[in-house]
Amino acid sequence: MQPDRFVPPSERIALEVVEALRTPGRPVLTVLSGPAGPDLTAVEACLTRHLTEDPPPGFAQVRVVDLAFAGSASGAAQLERIPPSALLRAAAGTLLLLKDVHLMPADGIGSLDTLVRQLATTKSACVCTVGLPLPAAAREAFHESAARLHRDGLLHHVTLRPLPRAELPALATGLLGAVPEPLLTDRLWQVTRGWPAVVETALRLGQANDLVRVVDRHAYTTGAPPPSRISGQHELLTAIRRRGATAWAAAKAIAVLRLLGPAATRLVAEALGTSEAQARHELDLLAGAGVLRHSRARDTWTFRQPVVAIALTAALGPYERRRLAQIAVQALWSGTARTAEPAYLPDQLVKAGRLVDPGRAAAELLAHARAVPPGGEEQALPWLRAAAELTADPAERARILLLHARTAFGGGDPVQALESAETVLRSHAAEIPEGELLDVCFVYLTALSEAGRRDELAEIAGGSASPVTAGGPLEGLVARAFALSLLGRWRETHELVRRIGADPCYPKVAGAVRLFGSVVDLWLGDRTAFDHDAAELGRRIEAGERPSAELDAHVGALVALSELRQADQLLKDAPQVPVRLSTPERMILTVGAGRFDDAMELARKHIAASAAGGCDPVETVLFQLVSTIQLCRGRLSRARELLATARARGPAMPHLLAIPEALYERAHGEFGRTESILRSAVYQAEQNGVVAHADLLWIALADIAVRTQRTEPLPQYLRKLEQVAARMGTERAEFNRLTLHALVHADNAAAKGAMELLRLRDQPLEQAVALERFVRYGLGEPAALLPESYAIFGEMDALMSRSWSRTLMRQYGVQVPGRQTTLAENERLLAVLVAEGLGNKQIATLLQTGEKSVEGRLTRLFQRTGYRSRVELATAILTGQFSET
Numbered sequence: 001m002q003p004d005r006f007v008p009p010s011e012r013i014a015l016e017v018v019e020a021l022r023t024p025g026r027p028v029l030t031v032l033s034g035p036a037g038p039d040l041t042a043v044e045a046c047l048t049r050h051l052t053e054d055p056p057p058g059f060a061q062v063r064v065v066d067l068a069f070a071g072s073a074s075g076a077a078q079l080e081r082i083p084p085s086a087l088l089r090a091a092a093g094t095l096l097l098l099k100d101v102h103l104m105p106a107d108g109i110g111s112l113d114t115l116v117r118q119l120a121t122t123k124s125a126c127v128c129t130v131g132l133p134l135p136a137a138a139r140e141a142f143h144e145s146a147a148r149l150h151r152d153g154l155l156h157h158v159t160l161r162p163l164p165r166a167e168l169p170a171l172a173t174g175l176l177g178a179v180p181e182p183l184l185t186d187r188l189w190q191v192t193r194g195w196p197a198v199v200e201t202a203l204r205l206g207q208a209n210d211l212v213r214v215v216d217r218h219a220y221t222t223g224a225p226p227p228s229r230i231s232g233q234h235e236l237l238t239a240i241r242r243r244g245a246t247a248w249a250a251a252k253a254i255a256v257l258r259l260l261g262p263a264a265t266r267l268v269a270e271a272l273g274t275s276e277a278q279a280r281h282e283l284d285l286l287a288g289a290g291v292l293r294h295s296r297a298r299d300t301w302t303f304r305q306p307v308v309a310i311a312l313t314a315a316l317g318p319y320e321r322r323r324l325a326q327i328a329v330q331a332l333w334s335g336t337a338r339t340a341e342p343a344y345l346p347d348q349l350v351k352a353g354r355l356v357d358p359g360r361a362a363a364e365l366l367a368h369a370r371a372v373p374p375g376g377e378e379q380a381l382p383w384l385r386a387a388a389e390l391t392a393d394p395a396e397r398a399r400i401l402l403l404h405a406r407t408a409f410g411g412g413d414p415v416q417a418l419e420s421a422e423t424v425l426r427s428h429a430a431e432i433p434e435g436e437l438l439d440v441c442f443v444y445l446t447a448l449s450e451a452g453r454r455d456e457l458a459e460i461a462g463g464s465a466s467p468v469t470a471g472g473p474l475e476g477l478v479a480r481a482f483a484l485s486l487l488g489r490w491r492e493t494h495e496l497v498r499r500i501g502a503d504p505c506y507p508k509v510a511g512a513v514r515l516f517g518s519v520v521d522l523w524l525g526d527r528t529a530f531d532h533d534a535a536e537l538g539r540r541i542e543a544g545e546r547p548s549a550e551l552d553a554h555v556g557a558l559v560a561l562s563e564l565r566q567a568d569q570l571l572k573d574a575p576q577v578p579v580r581l582s583t584p585e586r587m588i589l590t591v592g593a594g595r596f597d598d599a600m601e602l603a604r605k606h607i608a609a610s611a612a613g614g615c616d617p618v619e620t621v622l623f624q625l626v627s628t629i630q631l632c633r634g635r636l637s638r639a640r641e642l643l644a645t646a647r648a649r650g651p652a653m654p655h656l657l658a659i660p661e662a663l664y665e666r667a668h669g670e671f672g673r674t675e676s677i678l679r680s681a682v683y684q685a686e687q688n689g690v691v692a693h694a695d696l697l698w699i700a701l702a703d704i705a706v707r708t709q710r711t712e713p714l715p716q717y718l719r720k721l722e723q724v725a726a727r728m729g730t731e732r733a734e735f736n737r738l739t740l741h742a743l744v745h746a747d748n749a750a751a752k753g754a755m756e757l758l759r760l761r762d763q764p765l766e767q768a769v770a771l772e773r774f775v776r777y778g779l780g781e782p783a784a785l786l787p788e789s790y791a792i793f794g795e796m797d798a799l800m801s802r803s804w805s806r807t808l809m810r811q812y813g814v815q816v817p818g819r820q821t822t823l824a825e826n827e828r829l830l831a832v833l834v835a836e837g838l839g840n841k842q843i844a845t846l847l848q849t850g851e852k853s854v855e856g857r858l859t860r861l862f863q864r865t866g867y868r869s870r871v872e873l874a875t876a877i878l879t880g881q882f883s884e885t
Contacts, residue, residue: 008175010045013158013160015046018047018050021059022057027154029126030125030128031128033159034159035160036290037236038201038235039196044129047097048097052064055095056095059093061093062097064099065098065099067099067104095124096119098129101128101130102134102142105138106140109142110145113145162194163199167194168189175200176203176207178217179218180218190306198307202307205307205311208227209224216600217638218608226314230314237312240289247282250282250283253268253324255308256328257271261299265280267327267337271323271324325348326352326355329352333360343379346365346368346383349364349386350365353389359390362387365386368383378412381404381416394428398424401421405417408420409421415451421447425467441479445457445467445479445486448460448486451611460480461484461489466480474500474505474506474509478513481516484496486614489688490523490690493516494689515553518532523617524692527728537574541574548577555570555581560588564761565760583602587602587625590602591765594763594764599629600626612648614649614650615649615650617652619649624656628660631660631664632798633800634833636838639660643657655684658681658697678700695730698721698736703773706743718744721740724737725737731761732766742754743779754770768793782812799832803829828882831882835873861873
């Protein structure tokens with residue numbers, strides 16, 4: 001049986017020690033040993049709290065003695081801090097908690113042995129904490145004393161150990177309240193070696209420095225660089241700081257220089273301004289304290305817990321950082337040191353700055369940046385930025401900054417892209433290569449949007465500011481039109497593009513306008529320019545052009561409209577043109593292929609890794625789909641969190657988010673609220689002139705009318721759908737038109753046409769919803785259509801939709817297959833809804849049953865599974881353990 005709440009390992013161990021002290025025959029001496037550092041400190045803190053707040057029975061008082069505060073005093077002086085045995089005998093029932101006993105010199109250990117034996121004659125007891133490894137001078141005395149006490153039955157020894165690798169995901173889940181991705185688990189293992197308190201500290205650091213983000217109760221790494229600033233008083237570094245200034249300086253130096261192999265000790269000596277023998281002595285002391293490991297065979301140093309090296313590097317002061325990097329670079333350049341890490345030299349060149357030869361440094365940084373393999377471009381970003389800063393030639397600096405901006409933009413780092421693009425536009429506009437001005441402006445404007453600086457983007461869109469300091473007025477108008485499109489102000493964009501197109505100088509900006517102009521028209525329901533540009537693309541590709549950016553834009557638009565067959569055909573027609581599908585595009589295609597778990601993972605990773613600003617049409621579709629899938633799976637609160645994230649990013653097509661928002665309200669039986677949301681979305685789209693995706697709104701309104709048995713608005717909805725289908729010319733709009741036409745006019749031919757188009761599109765989620773719609777509209781045979789829809793929902797693990805489908809099947813007299821499967825799914829759905837934090841009344845509404853029925857089912861669920869609370873059940877759902885019960 002699992003606990004009602006997550007209990008960190010440190011608290012669990014402390015509770016086990018306390019429980020042992022509460023039992024008859026409790027040990028006289030309990031020794032808690034482990035590596036000096038966060039884990040031992042965490043257990044000490046928990047133990048102190050439990051013992052002082054609620055002393056075990058039989059102990060009249062608890063005395064805490066922290067030997068760390070005795071400093072370098074003699075053993076006798078340290079023992080003076082411990083209450084004398086006569087006092088302990090007089091006050092029977094004293095529990096002594098002695099912290100950091102390993103700091104006692106060898107000459108005090110015998111007295112401690114005697115004290116324990118005297119305690120054995122009283123009702124008192126002692127708990128000691130011992131940091132490992134033991135000091136070399138006292139190690140033998142400690143071992144001999146422990147052997148004697150253990151032989152005489154006076155010692156109970158508890159040793160802290162790291163978690164097995166297989167248990168790390170569960171610990172991370174408990175600490176984060178989210179399931180870690182495998183990559184995050186791997187990295188945690190690499191830097192912590194499984195020590196629980198160090199894992200907790202690493203995760204806190206990761207979240208505080210945006211290295212770890214939680215999306216939809218899943219945790220992901222973001223690709224952000226390690227923290228650049230950490231206080232020297234951080235808990236990871238406390239044990240090292242206590243060892244004095246020289247040890248502290250040596251630890252920081254070896255954290256930077258350890259990757260230089262056998263040369264590291266000599267270079268630490270150079271950094272400390274001391275002899276190599278003295279540097280080795282300091283490093284040996286750190287190894288003896290459990291901070292470092294030394295390989296005699298290779299003469300190399302490593303940190304026992306690699307996260308400590310990361311913390312030490314981040315604790316460096318500005319000059320220390322530059323000086324150590326200078327030492328490393330000069331050793332590598334001179335050939336007196338080598339490293340097996342390809343990124344080490346460029347990383348140190350970035351930190352050294354102008355303390356090393358700037359010309360050589362810039363050249364090497366560029367060479368390393370160019371050698372980065374595809375997919376790892378973010379690693380090169382600091383190298384490119386540093387190369388630009390070290391380059392004296394303005395034209396070369398502009399070229400490197402442009403490369404940095406485009407690399408950052410392609411790698412999903414809009415803040416860095418914005419910084420470099422802005423520098424080029426403001427300070428190096430004259431050095432921008434001919435014909436690339438608007439391309440740089442587009443990078444800058446998109447980065448503004450994605451970085452969340454939408455007020456500045458709005459100023460440019462309104463004409464009160466402009467990124468164009470070179471070129472002419474026409475380039476300024478194009479930049480303004482692009483800014484309008486990023487804000488989702490489609491009608492204004494269209495009008496400005498028309499004005500640009502009428503200018504006699506239009507041909508010189510035509511290529512830039514083609515990147516977005518015809519797509520804007522498409523959103524407004526005019527696909528003339530889009531189809532023309534698509535045809536032109538084919539001819540240009542046959543003529544040998546490689547218009548990757550324009551092909552990207554057209555494919556993205558088709559994917560956003562769910563016209564996946566057309567998008568695929570466009571790609572097949574141009575196999576020689578490199579196209580890099582964005583993650584949102586791949587997610588939409590994955591949903592279309594029916595791989596829902598893969599699609600969810602793609603979506604979560606994209607949301608976690610992307611900037612918090614900007615939500616273009618394709619990303620808006622991603623949020624619409626991912627929240628819909630979660631609603632279908634019964635994860636209602638998680639769906640609403642995703643929708644809130646999308647709204648906060650300023651979606652370019654906000655009316656699309658009304659689809660899952662309306663589904664949420666409909667699930668709760670709020671049909672009036674559902675209709676209100678849909679009508680508001682229609683009004684919002686019409687105000688902006690947007691026709692794209694409007695078919696979804698009108699068919700959803702028709703669904704509500706049918707559910708509430710109102711036929712009077714259906715002809716109006718059909719007229720609106722007919723207008724959308726005629727203007728958009730998309731398969732989905734035509735499919736929805738045919739469906740509603742078949743209902744309003746009882747047209748079997750239209751129903752048949754709709755079914756043929758549905759089969760042709762072959763998109764499982766769309767099919768599952770549409771097949772049930774056909775039944776509700778009376779357009780198909782329930783016995784033939786409902787089992788197929790039910791099976792699709794089963795493949796996507798849509799527990800909520802499956803529950804609703806069963807209700808619909810019973811209404812139409814269709815047998816529900818698999819009684820045992822149904823029972824298991826009902827139980828799992830109930831658990832999911834409990835994990836979502838819903839009350840019994842809400843659950844009853846969602847399951848279309850009575851509140852008493854829910855109470856009874858919950859009672860049986862808890863009895864069968866052994867879970868004792870909703871919190872415990874929610875944890876089991878989160879970790880995936882519930883399905884194993």
